[in-house]
Ligand SMILES: Nc1ncnc2c1ncn2[C@@H]1O[C@H](COP(=O)(O)OP(=O)(O)O)[C@@H](O)[C@H]1O
């Protein structure tokens with residue numbers, strides 16, 4: 001990590017050939033290299049992270065360590081990419097805490113000093129914040145700056161998703177009934193139906209017991225009250241538009257009893273749709289290449305950012321979003337799907353998310369099981385004495401170790417201050 005002063009930025013996640021060809025364009029300026037020890041270390045050259053190609057970036061660190069803040073910095077950078085590159089990139093963030101609306105508001109007076117030390121100014125960022133339709137009024141009442149509502153298209157929920165949503169299994173009488181109903185309605189009306197049609201089909205079912213029917217109807221009514229699942233759902237293409245930075249706020253369901261599974265379904269469906277869309281794009285591209293012998297426009301890139309990723313990709317539990325995200329992790333890079341996962345519990349995260357990541361950003365970690373989980377899956381990190389590096393890390397917020405597989409180097413970095421309002425300080429006050 002010792003390095004001399006240099007004015008050239010360090011570009012992580014990009015090989016030399018690409019650096020020669022593209023320089024620093026298509027990168028995110030996330031911080032500066034720490035040059036000395038102590039609590040107020042000397043900072044050196046800029047640290048840029050390549051976002052022009054898909055990567056799997058894992059952001060770790062204990063609670064309050066700066067993970068969400070770092071995600072916000074990356075989102076700010078996505079919005080400031082060169083216009084040509086930006087028009088080929090869509091960023092979609094799953095906001096589990098309800099904090100990324102702060103990006104729309106310039107940083108306040110308290111942050112001016114930090115920003116000016118970095119030669120930066122408060123600025124708003126052009127992000128689009130979507131909340132579940134059923135929660136729209138709540139957000140509007142609180143005067144939170146949001147751009148619109150989203151819904152899921154009822155017919156896009158397969159039997160497995162309904163089971164997950166209601167915490168049912170294939171063996172439960174209710175599970176059997178809901179699966180049968182979904183199939184039946186699909187066969188009968190195709191893809192245009194809502195929860196009312198499902199309730200109607202339950203009522204006219206002649207095979208199930210009355211109590212089972214009532215149990216399923218009450219669950220479906222509950223699902224209706226969430227205001228999320230409708231005949232017409234939001235088109236994924238409206239969420240992931242080229243050049244746009246979108247945050248999907250799923251935080252409001254945290255407080256709703258029985259609705260814990262909703263955020264999982266949202267991630268599962270969005271992840272699945274984006275994956276399918278990319279695969280289709282690739283196929284069309286290949287066909288063009290064969291039939292017209294020409295390469296279509298370059299593959300647009302999709303970045304999905306997931307805060308609190310251990311909730312969707314747990315190690316020892318089932319989760320409806322898990323298989324979808326594992327696809328992203330394992331084969332997503334080829335069709336242009338980049339993933340940025342943040343978690344305070346690497347020990348609880350599916351090991352593939354650790355083993356496949358190529359850029360590892362770690363804020364301070366103190367829990368030994370979490371440090372071990374990372375070290376055990378990433379042998380290269382074992383040779384680096386993580387414990388020692390964490391102990392050398394300044395205690396103040398915003399410092400991180402970055403391990404880049406591309407350069408096989410470890411960097412101690414101070415994450416740059418945000419341009420925008422840090423809503424994580426105030427979010428809880430809004431959501432009680
Ligand atoms: N790079 C940074 N610069 C300055 N303050 C930071 C930085 N990172 C985090 N903080 C401060 O620490 C608080 C907690 O950070 P946060 O990102 O919410 O933690 P986490 O998501 O890891 O729980 C933030 O609200 C902010 O005040």
Ligand SMILES: [Mg+2]
Pocket residue numbers: 067068069097307
């Ligand atoms: Mg956080």
